[in-house]
Amino acid sequence: MTVSRALNRPEIVADDTRHKILEVCERLNYRPNANARSLRTNTSHQVGVIIPDWRNAFWIDVVSGIEAVLTGAGFQLLIANSNEQGRREDLQIEAMLSQSVDGLLIAPSDGAPSGDSLSRIDELLAAGMPLVIIDRLPAGIANVSCVTIDNESGAYKATRHLLDGGHRRIGLLAGNINLDTGQQRVDGYLRGLKERGLAVDEQLIRTAETNAALVGREVGYSSTLEFLDMDNAPTALLCTSNTIAIGAIAALQERRVQIPEEMAIVSFGDMEWTTLLSPPLTVITQPTIEMGRQAGLMLLEYLEDVPEDGHKRHRKQRRIVLEPQLIVRASSVRGAAAKTIPDD
């Protein structure tokens, strides 16, 4: 039918024909079938987004950034939660390919030591699928475009801030160091210590097996209790995630440890409630929404880079690293007013 033309490129159809068609469509409540169109054109205007944990506000913010960019450009989002399980991530990639998504935004899960989904990601790249990796960059994959946050820098800033406050023993509640993001935070902490010529006490570094929220809380709680029981307890705590901080604060409150007098505390991730605590929490804010936006924009470039020549163009790989900021509040400084530390 000419109907298709009228709907897709109205300009090449005679005015009155077009009006007639549109009117009839309206009356019949006609709705084009997206599946048929996708089948024919091999394009779906859908983009798959795979995140490891959507109960975590961090990821929701990232997705918000992605959404702002991508739905504005006419794409629909298919959002999947891998739950930090490589197997699930794999299945979800599979499902999205079946839906013939036009592109993919993936934050790789920490699971799957099998490396299964890593090789899948390589396959995707080889096949020319528009793909941008978010936040985490597993060691195994190369030549991929990504948007990440400089975790090393964030941890370094936080550590330096605590050292500047006179702390010499800083407990590090690191998350999952199997993740590059986790390891980088440890690195930043170590750099801070090294810069001041301080020795590293391995006992002050605690890690977790996974980034799952519940586990984070539990690890924050129990590790903090262990710290408090040490002969030579730390005087400051650096929590590498919000959930860890929640557990840590719960432990401190339970033991009636004064913050910041007896224990200073800094955490990754600013939340709406961090200013409500007594004292308000010093944090390293992560540009989550911005990370999503940038990743969306980057993907969009690939998406709009139409393969006119029949097959996938060879694309330049791009990397963006976003800088986190330290926001100093009372939890880490005696009598301090809140202020933002500018970037170096």
Next chain:
Amino acid sequence: MTVSRALNRPEIVADDTRHKILEVCERLNYRPNANARSLRTNTSHQVGVIIPDWRNAFWIDVVSGIEAVLTGAGFQLLIANSNEQGRREDLQIEAMLSQSVDGLLIAPSDGAPSGDSLSRIDELLAAGMPLVIIDRLPAGIANVSCVTIDNESGAYKATRHLLDGGHRRIGLLAGNINLDTGQQRVDGYLRGLKERGLAVDEQLIRTAETNAALVGREVGYSSTLEFLDMDNAPTALLCTSNTIAIGAIAALQERRVQIPEEMAIVSFGDMEWTTLLSPPLTVITQPTIEMGRQAGLMLLEYLEDVPEDGHKRHRKQRRIVLEPQLIVRASSVRGAAAKTIPDD
């Protein structure tokens, strides 16, 4: 090809043929095209979920509940965020129908006084589309299955709790009363007062135009300041949402008002951080995940009610109302230990 058979109903295919087929599929990295299948079978194994604000943990929890049930049953979720805008909601329903989703789960937005999406919902029902409404039930629609929370009861429990604590002037920071949920919370508050024969002071009831998170915070903040400036200020606050509570607490802290001595506070919605506040926050917990689960299960019933007779079966409408619980913490009682008030 017989391939289709081997993949979909392996049992009706000879063993060796099947093995051969599967092996070849593996080797070629074959992936069935979901669009083609949907086109042919008119079923997509996709379910659309439309929520008003995914930056709000409330809705994310609801979606988690839905996901647990539906992905377990082999359905993929299409999640859309209407941002409380009726127009967007409308477009999203439209888009989902285009994708030929098998069913729809909708939390209607408070926008669109046009009633446009209301009539759309009626259309969907008339067309026999499996549909379950979540959390909110706009006045205009009838004969629809839904899962909601008893907001009236929640507000009533909270009010009674405060009255039992000796409070006689309770400020109500109501959200958007254009929403049935908002109005019900006001009703529960009024019932509490009435039961004790107390007069209602309209000045103590503040409402907002929308449920957007930022607005909630702002309204909580400014209304609380106004309360504090009254000659006859309330001695207790009932916040109908978390975001409102955040604003209210910020205002109280700013004015150095002692909680609960000078102002008791109760809020809807338990969050991971509510116990970290000083004092910990008394809340009405809403069974969000359970609401999602129940809605998912309800939809699943419709989905599995296969239209063998060729067209949509006339289905019984069902309604589930979930009961919220009051968790008493120190923010509403002097020197109280935390405890849960059992249902009546």
Next chain:
DNA sequence: CTGAAAGCGCTAACAA
């Protein structure tokens, strides 16, 4: 500018 024909990848129905 509009119509006709073919085919995207799949499955339902029927035939072998």
Next chain:
DNA sequence: TTGTTAGCGCTTTCAG
């Protein structure tokens, strides 16, 4: 048990 045919609703190509 397997192969064949047709057609889901759309767009593309080629004729009119």
